[in-house]
Every structure is written in structure tokens, then in C-alpha cells.
Amino acid sequence: MSLSTLFNRRINRLGSRDFLKAIRPFVGLFVVLLLFAMDAELRSLFFKGSNFKMILTQTVIVAIGAMGMTLVIVSGGIDLSAGSVVALCSVVTAKLIEQGHGFAVVLLLTVLAGGLVGLANGGIITAFRMMPFIVTLGMMGIARGISKWLANNQTVNPEQPLESVNSLMDNSQSPLTFSPLPDGVWLALGLAVLMAVVLRSTVFGRYVFAIGSNEDTARLCGIRVNFNKVVIYALAGAFFGLAGVMQFSRLTQGDPSVAIGLELQIIAAVVIGGASLSGGAGSIPGSVIGAFMMACLANGSGIKDWPNYMQEIIIGVVIILAVGMDKVEPFIQRLFKRQSSSN
Amino acid sequence: MPEDSSSNAALPRLRIDRVAKRFGPTVALDGVSLEVAAGEVHALIGENGAGKSTLMKVLSGAHRPDGGSLTLDGRPFEPSDPLHARNSGVAMIYQELNLSPDLSVEENILLGREPAVLGWINRGERRRLAKRALEEIGQAQMSLDAPIHSLTIAQQQLVEIARALVGEPRVLIMDEPTSSLTRVDTENLFGVIERMSQRGVSVIYISHFLEECQRVASRYTVLRDGESVGTGAMVEASLEQIIQLMVGREIDEIYPRTSRSAGESVLELSSVAGLAKPSCVNLTLHAGEILGVFGLVGAGRSETLRAVFGLDRLANGSVSVFSQEATHSTPAKCLANGVGLLSENRKEEGLLLNRSIADNLTLTRLDPVSRLGLVSDAAQVAASEKWMAKLDVKASGAAQPVGELSGGNQQKIALGRLLHHDARILLLDEPTRGIDVGSKAQIYRLMNELAGQGKAVVFVSSYLPELLGVCDRIGVMCRGELSEVRPIAYWSEQEIIRTAIGQAEPREVAA
Numbered sequence: 001m002s003l004s005t006l007f008n009r010r011i012n013r014l015g016s017r018d019f020l021k022a023i024r025p026f027v028g029l030f031v032v033l034l035l036f037a038m039d040a041e042l043r044s045l046f047f048k049g050s051n052f053k054m055i056l057t058q059t060v061i062v063a064i065g066a067m068g069m070t071l072v073i074v075s076g077g078i079d080l081s082a083g084s085v086v087a088l089c090s091v092v093t094a095k096l097i098e099q100g101h102g103f104a105v106v107l108l109l110t111v112l113a114g115g116l117v118g119l120a121n122g123g124i125i126t127a128f129r130m131m132p133f134i135v136t137l138g139m140m141g142i143a144r145g146i147s148k149w150l151a152n153n154q155t156v157n158p159e160q161p162l163e164s165v166n167s168l169m170d171n172s173q174s175p176l177t178f179s180p181l182p183d184g185v186w187l188a189l190g191l192a193v194l195m196a197v198v199l200r201s202t203v204f205g206r207y208v209f210a211i212g213s214n215e216d217t218a219r220l221c222g223i224r225v226n227f228n229k230v231v232i233y234a235l236a237g238a239f240f241g242l243a244g245v246m247q248f249s250r251l252t253q254g255d256p257s258v259a260i261g262l263e264l265q266i267i268a269a270v271v272i273g274g275a276s277l278s279g280g281a282g283s284i285p286g287s288v289i290g291a292f293m294m295a296c297l298a299n300g301s302g303i304k305d306w307p308n309y310m311q312e313i314i315i316g317v318v319i320i321l322a323v324g325m326d327k328v329e330p331f332i333q334r335l336f337k338r339q340s341s342s343n
Numbered sequence: 344m345p346e347d348s349s350s351n352a353a354l355p356r357l358r359i360d361r362v363a364k365r366f367g368p369t370v371a372l373d374g375v376s377l378e379v380a381a382g383e384v385h386a387l388i389g390e391n392g393a394g395k396s397t398l399m400k401v402l403s404g405a406h407r408p409d410g411g412s413l414t415l416d417g418r419p420f421e422p423s424d425p426l427h428a429r430n431s432g433v434a435m436i437y438q439e440l441n442l443s444p445d446l447s448v449e450e451n452i453l454l455g456r457e458p459a460v461l462g463w464i465n466r467g468e469r470r471r472l473a474k475r476a477l478e479e480i481g482q483a484q485m486s487l488d489a490p491i492h493s494l495t496i497a498q499q500q501l502v503e504i505a506r507a508l509v510g511e512p513r514v515l516i517m518d519e520p521t522s523s524l525t526r527v528d529t530e531n532l533f534g535v536i537e538r539m540s541q542r543g544v545s546v547i548y549i550s551h552f553l554e555e556c557q558r559v560a561s562r563y564t565v566l567r568d569g570e571s572v573g574t575g576a577m578v579e580a581s582l583e584q585i586i587q588l589m590v591g592r593e594i595d596e597i598y599p600r601t602s603r604s605a606g607e608s609v610l611e612l613s614s615v616a617g618l619a620k621p622s623c624v625n626l627t628l629h630a631g632e633i634l635g636v637f638g639l640v641g642a643g644r645s646e647t648l649r650a651v652f653g654l655d656r657l658a659n660g661s662v663s664v665f666s667q668e669a670t671h672s673t674p675a676k677c678l679a680n681g682v683g684l685l686s687e688n689r690k691e692e693g694l695l696l697n698r699s700i701a702d703n704l705t706l707t708r709l710d711p712v713s714r715l716g717l718v719s720d721a722a723q724v725a726a727s728e729k730w731m732a733k734l735d736v737k738a739s740g741a742a743q744p745v746g747e748l749s750g751g752n753q754q755k756i757a758l759g760r761l762l763h764h765d766a767r768i769l770l771l772d773e774p775t776r777g778i779d780v781g782s783k784a785q786i787y788r789l790m791n792e793l794a795g796q797g798k799a800v801v802f803v804s805s806y807l808p809e810l811l812g813v814c815d816r817i818g819v820m821c822r823g824e825l826s827e828v829r830p831i832a833y834w835s836e837q838e839i840i841r842t843a844i845g846q847a848e849p850r851e852v853a854a
Binding site for chain 1: 652654673674675677678679684686691692693694695696697698702706707709710713716717718719760
């Protein structure tokens with residue numbers, strides 16, 4: 001089957017507009033790479049295997065967080081506690097390693113810890129019918145506070161490092177390196193594929209969209225809205241917990257004051273990926289591409305030796321552009337129409 | 344003003360002359376002509392999609408016409424935006440009311456035209472103006488300080504009319520003003536329209552309810568496919584003639600009724616009461632029958648259905664479905680038992696507007712379109728196309744978002760969901776509200792067919808002719824209580840209304 005017939009099939013199933021919307025993050029990434037390719041310095045330094053390995057590794061934390069956040073945002077919610085939960089879980093990882101636990105136990109318990117925070121978020125939001133913004137804003141402070149308390153307000157450096165955790169984000173020290181990429185990147189890619197299928201094609205995924213699109217309708221259609229919301233926030237928390245493990249691996253220490261403002265980067269990735277903050281729209285591949293695109297921009301700016309503030313401005317512009325396309329497209333179409341009708 | 348109209352007797356207040364408007368390849372208006380005299384109430388009639396809303400948007404300045412001309416009191420009228428149209432004396436009252444729910448009646452009436460000096464609102468003057476506007480429509484008793492959200496829909500509509508009057512409109516356009524009003528409120532509204540007409544305000548009255556148009560308007564114009572296909576004096580036209588103009592073909596039978604017999608009882612409510620409403624509902628629904636429930640807005644009809652469906656809490660009484668106890672149910676359990684509810688608010692509650700037709704149709708029952716736990720797009724589309732064909736849904740395809748469809752087609756999708764679910768008990772709350780005659784007839788036909796298949800239908804409506812035309816038995820709700828459910832032959836329109844306003848007691852009838 002040729003690529004074009006494959007494309008046409010997707011268009012028929014999705015409708016042409018949805019199809020254009022779905023590929024928009026990919027087009028955005030393509031444009032960024034194209035612009036980079038036009039610059040001689042970037043051409044030689046950016047487009048290198050070792051550089052891509054670095055970018056991918058840098059993407060992992062935001063991308064894993066974005067998978068959880070996509071669930072929440074598509075369901076019409078928001079989770080501002082993501083950054084704090086990542087910091088908390090990096091401390092939890094460090095503490096568990098200090099206690100001498102093995103890889104599986106560390107990973108499982110840390111993810112569980114993140115999941116518990118999410119469970120609390122979802123529970124409070126549904127039980128007291130509170131705004132997710134407020135509840136998770138509160139939780140952002142609570143989780144940050146707990147992580148500092150747990151870590152005695154300083155970084156936690158396990159005396160006996162656990163190599164399997166450290167190599168998640170850096171495989172250069174591993175004696176057996178068959179893989180060109182560290183384990184964390186593969187884990188993130190695998191989870192992205194899994195979550196993309198879960199959100200797009202499982203009944204649970206359809207319910208997430210239905211709840212975000214219109215909660216009342218979802219209730220009318222027999223969907224257990226509260227139960228599903230709790231599951232969504234708990235799952236998101238678990239993803240933030242996993243991102244916390246990755247955060248530990250990156251610094252090889254638990255740091256209670258790390259990842260401040262990370263939730264906003266994660267939300268930006270999800271929004272660049274085509275999600276709507278009013279719910280009912282978004283996709284996992286889009287969010288992951290959004291995270292990757294932000295890492296590319298940061299990396300490219302670094303190579304060009306642009307100051308930090310330039311990076312911040314560029315990423316800010318990209319966020320507004322990504323969301324603004326929705327509003328700009330009809331405007332451009334109208335302009336063209338007006339021209340053609342006046343001719 | 345009356346003097347004005349007598350001095351310019353030959354000059355129409357508003358003249359629409361061969362107005363045309365196209366959007367890309369779609370022709371929305373293809374030569375619409377219409378004349379309204381000062382103080383005339385003119386009914387604008389047409390199916391959804393006939394061009395009524397585009398014409399309104401042209402009149403309000405939201406769209407510029409591609410051809411034709413508008414004349415207001417002899418002067419060319421070319422509104423550039425809604426504010427300009429309003430300042431020129433053309434006011435609109437849309438079907439969806441445009442009030443700020445948290446502001447008071449007074450604030451809403453003067454919203455956007457507050458009497459002010461250097462930005463400071465002159466509250467005394469505002470109160471006087473608001474009061475005068477309410478008096479003009481005979482609503483002097485309404486509280487000026489009540490927040491809008493505390494009012495009924497009918498009261499909100501009156502506030503909207505009062506607001507329009509503050510601008511001293513020469514032409515007032517009302518889009519489906521009675522679609523959510525009860526009979527009594529509708530009568531009240533007609534009184535208000537009459538008053539305005541006596542004051543010399545011309546009213547363009549858009550409605551699907553032809554009986555209302557006959558009652559309130561002196562002349563009519565019928566739109567079909569963007570053209571004005573007929574105009575004349577209301578008294579000279581019969582309903583059948585107008586309907587024929589609207590659809591361009593004969594509607595063989597608006598209310599079909601094939602013979603059928605009721606089967607065993609499938610749904611029983613005994614002394615059902617909700618937290619506020621209803622207070623006492625007893626009924627037995629049988630397989631293969633359509634049971635109508637009439638009542639004024641606020642009588643507790645929707646609340647009864649919602650309580651049965653588990654959307655609202657039940658305070659008292661018991662419910663059984665297929666002889667199984669189902670008193671404190673949930674929507675999920677109801678759907679599992681084959682009970683489906685069609686919400687009266689298709690936009691707020693009934694549909695996922697930004698999702699596709701396919702998603703909306705199959706949401707309650709995804710397993711037939713899933714394989715190995717994964718929902719298949721192709722199967723979803725195939726299943727949806729079947730229902731779209733069956734219900735004659737006009738759409739670009741199963742992937743089109745429901746929010747882009749017309750009201751009638753949206754309603755068919757909401758109803759189609761119950762069909763896809765294969766619900767055996769259908770609780771339909773105002774299934775024909777705000778949709779065109781053609782779609783209504785299709786829905787009546789569908790209900791008739793479902794009952795013929797042995798399904799049981801509860802049909803809640805505020806529109807008497809359809810209840811009398813479609814139902815086998817009817818019960819009437821009044822202040823939270825359901826009357827005895829009686830066969831259709833027992834009821835007349837008068838009897839139903841008397842029961843609905845609580846005047847059915849023997850002594851009252853005798854008096």
C-alpha cells in the first residue's frame with residue numbers, strides 16, 4: 001500500500017480537518033528542523049547522532065509528564081502539582097535507594113507514591129466538586145513541602161548508587177552498551193505507544209474524551225464520571241512519579257527544589273501537541289512531539305550560543321503560535337476567499 | 344409611532360428586496376423579498392436551513408448581503424455590525440437568550456446603554472428607564488433587583504424584550520421566542536407582542552409553531568432553500584397550504600399512527616418524589632405504547648425522568664424496570680437495563696458537540712464496535728452510517744463534529760444514540776423542541792415505528808398537537824403531581840390545559 005492511500009484512509013476516517021489538526025505538531029517540528037537546516041552552524045552541530053541522543057534524553061522527563069498531563073487536560077482538567085510531584089518522587093527514589101532496595105522496588109514504589117498524590121487530587125476534586133486548578137495548586141505546595149521535609153531541606157545523595165537507575169538517563173557508564181540510547185528513552189517511547197493506543201482506542205480513552213467534551217453528556221451516557229476522573233488523576237500522578245525517577249537518574253541525587261515550573265513546560269508540550277485546555281481534544285503523539293520540539297529549540301539555541309532569555313522568548317512564541325493556528329487559519333481562509341470573490 | 348405610519352402609509356417600515364448571500368459554494372439566500380409595515384406582526388416561516396438565520400444575520404449586520412437591498416422607512420439600510428443595526432432601530436431577540444445571569448434585571452435591561460455621566464452610572468435614571476421598559480410590556484410587577492439566574496426562562500425572555508424596547512426599536516425580530524415557553528407564558532408573550540404592535544413597532548416573528556404564527560401574525564412569508572416562496576395575509580392561508588410551501592411537497596401524514604397493542608408493563612413508578620420535584624408520580628408504562636406527559640414548565644416532568652434515570656436523587660417512592668426493583672438507579676445501570684433518556688437540552692447535556700457523529704452515536708455501547716478491547720474507527724463509522732441513513736441525517740460524514748449540524752440533525756443523532764443502544768424503554772424529553780417540521784415528522788414516524796416494535800416510549804412535551812397526535816395514553820403534570828394516565832380518547836386540548844393549571848377538580852369545573 002502506498003503512503004498516499006494510507007493517508008487517504010486516515011483522512012476518510014478522521015475527516016480532513018481533524019487529520020490536518022492531528023498532523024499539525026509534526027508539521028511544526030518539521031518546520032523547526034527545516035529552519036535549523038538552513039543554518040550552517042546548526043547543520044553541522046545539531047544534526048548529529050550524539051546530539052539527538054542528548055535531545056531525546058532531555059525530552060524524557062517532560063514527555064513522560066506530558067503523557068499523564070494529556071489524560072488530565074483531555075478530560076477537561078489541569079494538574080499544577082506535576083513539577084512538585086516530580087521533585088517529591090526524585091527524593092523518594094533517593095530515599096529508597098539509600099535503604100538498599102532493588103531497581104524494581106524503587107521504580108514501583110516511586111510510581112506508586114506519585115499515583116497516591118494523583119489519587120488525592122482526583123479524590124478531592126470529585127468528592128467536593130472543586131476546581132482542579134485550585135486543588136492541584138494547593139497540592140503543588142503540599143507536595144513541594146513534603147519533599148523538602150522528607151529530604152531535610154537538602155539534596156539526598158545515596159552513598160551506594162544504584163547503577164540500573166542511574167543508567168536510565170545515561171548509558172555511557174554502562175559496561176554493556178548495545179543500545180545507542182539510554183533505557184529511559186526506550187521506556188518513554190514504549191509508554192508513548194501504549195498510552196497513544198489507550199487514549200485513542202480503548203473504551204477508557206473514549207470516556208476521557210467524552211468527559212472532557214461535556215461532563216453532563218458523559219454522565220447521561222452512563223459513564224461513571226467521578227470514578228474515571230479519579231483514575232485519570234491517579235494515572236497522571238503515576239506518570240509524574242516515573243518522571244521523578246528519571247529526574248533522580250539525571251542528577252543522580254534526590255533534589256527537593258528541582259523541577260520548579262516544570263508543570264508549565266509539561267502543559268506547554270501538551271498544548272503545542274494540539275490539546276485544548278477546555279477539554280475534549282488532544283493526543284499522546286502530539287504531546288510527545290511537543291515535548292521533543294521544545295527540547296530541540298532549547299538545544300538549538302544552546303548551540304547558537306543564544307542567551308537564555310532568547311530561548312524563553314522563542315518557546316513562548318511557539319506556544320502562542322501553536323494554539324493561535326486554530327484562530328489564524330479561518331482568518332487566512334477568509335482573506336483568500338475575499339480576494340477570490342472580489343476578483 | 345402611529346402618526347409616522349399614517350403619514351407614510353404607502354411606505355413599508357422595512358423592505359427586503361431580493362437579498363442574496365452565499366458562503367463559498369453554498370447559497371444561503373437566493374433572492375429573499377419581504378415587506379413589513381409599521382406595527383405589523385409578520386411571521387417568517389421556514390424549515391431549519393431555509394435561510395431564516397442567515398436573513399436575521401444580514402438584518403443585524405453580522406453578514407453583508409452579496410446582492411439585493413434593504414430599506415428602512417424609505418432610507419437605505421446597510422448595517423455594518425449588530426450595534427449599528429440596533430442604533431438604527433432594528434433589534435433582535437435570539438432563541439438563545441443573551442443575558443448576564445449574575446446581573447440584576449435592571450442592570451441587564453440597560454446593559455450597554457447605561458445612563459452615565461463621565462463613566463459614572465446614574466442609578467436613579469437607570470432604574471426609571473428599566474421600570475418604564477417593564478411597564479411598557481405590562482410587567483411592572485417584576486422585581487428590578489432579582490438576578491437573572493433566579494428567573495424562569497419565560498421571565499428572562501420578557502427581560503430581553505424589555506431590553507430591546509429601551510432602544511426604541513422600529514423593527515423587532517424574534518427568533519423562536521416560544522420554543523421553551525409554556526402555554527400560559529406564550530399567551531402572555533402574545534399580549535406583549537400585541538402591545539408593541541399597537542405602539543407601532545414592527546415585529547418579525549420567526550417560529551416553527553404554525554398555530555402560533557396564525558394566532559399572532561397578520562401576514563406571513565415562507566422561506567424555502569434561501570428563497571421567499573410565498574407571502575400573504577395570515578387569515579387567507581390554511582395550515583396545510585403553509586406547510587406545503589415550507590416543504591415543497593405534501594407531507595402525507597404528520598402524525599402517523601399504525602395500530603398496535605400494548606404488551607406487559609415494563610416500567611412502574613409508585614409515589615415517586617424527588618428532592619424538590621416531582622412530589623408524587625404514579626405510572627405504569629407498557630411495551631408497545633407511547634405515553635405522553637404534558638405539563639407547564641416547572642411542573643416536574645423533566646425532573647421525573649431524571650429521577651427515574653438516576654441523574655437526580657429520589658426522595659421517596661419506588662421504581663421498577665421489567666419487574667425488577669430499580670429505585671435508586673444510576674444512568675449506567677439504567678442503560679444496562681435497556682432504559683435510555685433523551686435530554687431536553689441537547690446542546691448542554693445531550694451531545695458532545697465537538698466530537699464526531701460516530702462518537703456521539705456509539706458512546707453508550709462501544710462493545711459492538713470494538714475488537715479485543717480496542718474501539719475500531721471503521722466499525723464505529725459503519726455503525727453510524729447505518730443510523731444516519733435510517734434517520735436521514737444530513738451531514739458531510741460520520742466524522743463531522745455534531746456541533747456543526749442543524750438542530751434537527753443534532754436531535755436525530757441524540758435519538759440515534761438510543762437506537763444504537765437498542766434501548767427498550769425510551770424516555771424522551773421534548774424530542775422535537777426547536778427543530779424543523781420535516782425533522783419533527785420523521786421523529787414522530789420513528790416513535791410510531793419503535794412502539795410498533797414493542798418498545799415503550801415516554802414522550803414529554805409542551806406541544807399539545809403532537810401529544811394528541813402521537814400518544815396512546817396521556818398523563819398531565821401539575822405542581823409535581825402526575826394526573827391519572829388516561830387513554831387518548833379521554834383528552835381534549837381544553838381538558839389537558841385545565842388539568843395542567845390545576846383546574847380539573849370537579850368543583851372547579853362546575854363553577
